[in-house]
Amino acid sequence: MSQNSTTPAHPANLNEWLALLESRHFKTIDMGLDRVKLVKERLNLQFSCPVIMVAGTNGKGSTCSMLESILLRAGYKVGLYIKPHFLHFNERARVNGESSSDQAIIASFEAVEAQRGDVSLTYFEFTTLAIMHLMANSPLDVVILEVGLGGRLDAVNIIDADVSIVTSIDIDHTDYLGDTREKIGFEKAGIFRAGKTAICSDPVPPQSLIDHAEAIGADLWLLGRDFNYTGDKQQWNYGGRGQRRTGLAYPSLRGANQLLNASAALAALEALRHQLPVSAQEARTGLVTVELPGRFQVLPGLPLVILDVAHNPHAAAALSQNLGNMGFHPYTYAVFGSMLDKDIAGVVAQLKGRIDHWCVCDLPLPRAATAEQLQQQLEQAGIVTNSAENAESSIQIFKTPAAAYTNALSRAGENDRIVVFGSFLTVAGVIEARMRPDIETK
Template sequence: MSARSLSDWLSYIESQHPSEIELGLERGLSVLEKLNLGRPKAKVITVAGTNGKGSTCTMLSQYLTASGYRVGTYTSPHFLRFNERVAIDGLECSDELLVEAFTVIEQVRGDTPLTYFEFSTLAALWVFDRLELDYWVLEVGLGGRLDSVNMVDTDLAVVTSIALDHIDWLGDSIDGIGREKAGIARPGKPLISGVVNPPQSIADVAQEVGSPLLQKHKDFTFSVAQDSWSWQGLGQQFDGLPIPKLPLENAATVIATLLQLDIAVTSERLTDLFREATLVGRFQQVATSPDVFIDVAHNPEAAIQLKQQLDRLGQPVIAVCGMLKDKDISAVMKTLKDSFQAWYLLDLDVPRGAKASELAGYLPEAHQYQDMRQALADACAEATKQNATVVVFGSFVTVSAYLSLQA
């Protein structure tokens, strides 16, 4: 077992459970107990939400690291390397440490079946436990209450946004999804809600659990000027902050979260954070001549955010788009169809991938392709003629396909 490479281990753990997703804490908790991972000495920040989890985790981790703290960050999915999921002070975890983690988990789990995500989460927790860290920043994979990240009691729970997504697992009501995501809250520990127009279920869960609730536009808020923004609430005010590269709504939630920690939160450090913080695949510029941006937007709420970004560009934009068939393709296309002057659609060659022809049902004039390489080449050629920008979006899988071509 110990001689396996990381790629060998990843192939192995993919084969150990018949389902890609099976929510529930019982399996993971039984193995966690065998790993003898008790309550971590580090403070735990757990982040759930339909959109905005990744950027929120990134900004929290970068602020804490820049302030001199040691930080472990667990996120998902990854684009090119599994190591992206487990970061220490902003750097990817080594193959060697991950292999050691998987080896130990395999030795103790016995006949307990684990999903790929459960294996991954346990490995991250084992790695973090081995190191002298001050903070663990944990991103929920799906939902919250029954997600394996919720095996660990959090010191500070964050819900970034609520929208209809993953309805096969979380239900088809905003109120029900809000209840699932707020399920990361713990008694006596703050719950920060960055949700715009939050469902009542978030407040209900906080009251049931006994978690102090702080809500955007109630306990804290923000306002935007032409080229800066201000934050107010919780007895603090920060003015003249630079507009961040990452979504402003999440930046506002990050400030509220940081203020719940026993650390210095200053305008100077916030200014540095918002000038510098970026995240792969979140309206990220990756090329010039022509300009190319990549964005993982894959549901209606994210499509609205992407539309706002496109409107700010103020120039023609061409889409390269691939999506998963279980997403709300109709709503995404309806939101964005008039934001692009041309569409280059591609098949996603994964089990849940939609065909370009399925997407083209909403966009009769679109070009259709079987893979990223030719779709991108043709889109860039057209963008060069039209002095336009190319935006590659629709799924983590789509962005990964782009990045793989550049690797």
């Protein structure tokens, strides 16, 4: 029997569609490409323009956004599939720098539904197919696709990319990808294709990634061997196999790792320079103007508020380094919420020396850690809790990111700072709270 026999064939709006898709499949994550490939073939889904695919433990979103910004500056029509979203699902489907409309997304949902038949798809698989359908039917010059989880068995990998990028490789999603960098590197190398450019910007790539690229005959570009960067406090330079870009301004995205991401983006553009030529000035301007919420995003005003979606030890280490580079602040407050399947102890270990007051919160997903569980992890890490408002350190628990943020804001002085991290949902909750002062903060 078809999965949708007892549900409306055509929900009335985008929110109803998303609610339906969330309820359908028996597993939230169901690794494998057989089902999604079948529906792809029924849709006759293919792209008539170059496709860039980006995977990695961290840095995927930044690399995708840099590519989009540069290519838009160069006058190209650009499609970008990026995830997850913060406030609106439409953020995942960007066409020419703008989120797609409800109507355009619903039309592609209906197209996938019409071809799905009795094939059961996860929320991620269905929406991935729909966004690809939307972009394949738009007049685009280039499409950029961000991989969700891993690479080899991720739904995005049904497409053969012209250029594939793997950014950083570290321990995350161990239940699905393995518990070593070698195992995870192999999974991420699954997006590489024979005879196509395969870029890795991790400074120490796992041998498994190198071996797989060589085994399938991919054209592997490694940082330090095939491309590199140098720089000083004022500017930086990119050097590739046959192209140099000098006098570059630093990307507007803050953080110690952004030159790794920028170099990968410029390497991809070098590989595609005959199909998509980009001038030096277009590259400079694109990097300076790129925007991406939640990646060491420093908000205007006092106290300083930093939004960072860091949710694994590798990203937390980068966040810690970035916080350390910011100069002196009397106190640092954290708004921290996390999924339970993350290495919470590893994240805390990276950041405990940077944070004085912890405002930990529940998140609105069943697989999220509770605030009480986060408090236990902090205490096990040796963080001292004291309920006094003027204590040197404290841990307080809250039901929502908005409530945790409101508390931190009420306690922080104008020279202090608040860092919001641990999950996209933590950052999204604070973004929503800042946009809607009437939101529940108890």
